[in-house]
Amino acid sequence: MADPQQDPDRSMNPNTPNGLAAGHTPSAIVGYLDQYVVGQDEAKRTLAVVVYAHYQKLLGARRTNASIAKSNVLLVGPTGTGKTLLCQTLSNAIGVPFVTADATSLAQTRYVNEEIEAILLRLLGQAHGDIAKAQHGIVFIDEIDKLKSAGGQLRSTSGEGVQHALLKIMEGSLVKLSATQAIDTSNILFICGGAFVGLDQIRAGKPNYGFISIGDSANQRILDKLNARIKPTDLIEFGLIPEFTGRLPVIANLQDLSRATLVRIMTEPRNSIYQQFCDMMLAQGVTLEIAPRVFVEIAELALEYKVGARSLRGIFEEMMTPVLYAVPDLPQVRRLVFSSLFANPKLLDTAGTEVKNPVAW
Ligand SMILES: Nc1ncnc2c1ncn2[C@@H]1O[C@H](COP(=O)(O)OP(=O)(O)OP(=O)(O)O)[C@@H](O)[C@H]1O
Ligand SMILES: [Mg+2]
Structure with missing residues (x-):
């Protein structure tokens, strides 16, 4: 953020x-x-x-x-x-x-x-x-x-x-x-x-x-x-x-934030939520990849909560917490790919092979 x-x-x-x-x-x-x-x-x-x-x-x-x-x-x-x-x-x-x-x-x-x-x-x-x-x-x-x-x-x-x-x-x-x-x-x-x-x-x-x-x-x-x-x-x-x-x-x-604006808030500002998590993962040698659709899904949830951009961080962190927990124990992981907020992310090694996460999501 x-x-x-x-x-x-x-x-x-x-x-x-x-x-x-x-x-x-x-x-x-x-x-x-x-x-x-x-x-x-x-x-x-x-x-x-x-x-x-x-x-x-x-x-x-x-x-x-x-x-x-x-x-x-x-x-x-x-x-x-x-x-x-x-x-x-x-x-x-x-x-x-x-x-x-x-x-x-x-x-x-x-x-x-x-x-x-x-x-x-x-x-x-x-x-x-x-x-x-x-x-x-x-x-x-x-x-x-x-x-x-x-x-x-x-x-x-x-x-x-x-x-x-x-x-x-x-x-x-x-x-x-x-x-x-x-x-x-x-x-x-x-x-x-x-x-x-x-x-x-x-x-x-x-x-x-x-x-x-x-x-x-x-x-x-x-x-x-x-x-x-x-x-x-x-x-x-x-x-x-x-x-x-x-x-x-x-x-x-000040205006109500639209879905598109909420998406921009997650990705555009200097030090945006997305940027912060990318930096955090990069420090562990992992590239974070989040499909555009995920941001839209998060924005839609945030609209439901009716507290403007305030809920974005919470939803984002909830999505990230399981991987933040698992990745430090899996040194072979190089990429972390989210394709939907409602699907488990993929953990991939250097060859692009999926790494099994021993922790239940
Ligand atoms: N237009 C925006 N651009 C970027 N981030 C935003 C924007 N609006 C809200 N946020 C994010 O949401 C969080 C809450 O926003 P902020 O504290 O400015 O709300 P507020 O309008 O003062 O609300 P309240 O009336 O409840 O005090 C901020 O920390 C910021 O990260
Ligand atoms: Mg305020």
Whole structure:
């Protein structure tokens, strides 16, 4: 699986002046993300543009000393479609301090402000103690939909409290980190992500922008795009408070993963699941051969499980475990051939003769 954290060659060029990757155009950022995240082009472009604009504003603000508003982003999409992966990969791609926080743990603590301080302290740590650098960093708050408020329950009340606490830092405030240190959050970019289960139903009953008169097909496309957008009112109905929604002006939508995309996820990214197992087998002198049909079968199973790409690794590992167990005891094996997920793989020696597996599959 694409895990940029484990890829030694993951960084684009973090050593840009002042830690700002000013030279990275949106297309270069998308190009980097493409190596690890399959599909989700719209979300990639939106993120790239916002991050690029964040740099540009900072550089502009330095030149003109003007304060320019930032565009915090909300990533919405079904579970297992790449929201967290996208942000983790982004954090490696760019040269600014970047930290990830989880809204669920914020909602579960009684000390929200202390938790928020801890997040900012981590950002400062990422900036190696340089406050100026940390003040231009990015904070990714995952699982933001868990902060929804819904009718008087204890848990959701705390969620709403956290939204209020986050409002302050998203808007920009001076947060005291120690007796001598404070951090100004005005220029920190916030990216929030969440699956927002149930949002589709909320949106389903909504009237579309049908009132704009349509002249040609190009206009129809624009109208379709407008209608596909998640509106702040949908998020409010979901349970985000209006002030919070208002601080997330850019919303990027991640799509459900198709069968074809799931197949690509297993094989294409640098450090994909397939690549990882090929490397593992190669270290034992064995070539791993998997027929295209197997990937399609795995993708179909994963679709059934309805957790996006998350189940791919489990299914893949289940398929591999018996051979991973047997092969170390069979030094004559040189090739391992899978022709279907539902058939035993073939173990072959150098001459192409099948090696009997003494262990029951
Ligand atoms: N578009 C994608 N390209 C490549 N890998 C993907 C993609 N989407 C998901 N994955 C794989 O599935 C795993 C789960 O994805 P991720 O954690 O990004 O999901 P998520 O959208 O944040 O889900 P959740 O809403 O449940 O937090 C990732 O570790 C990644 O390996
Ligand atoms: Mg996630």
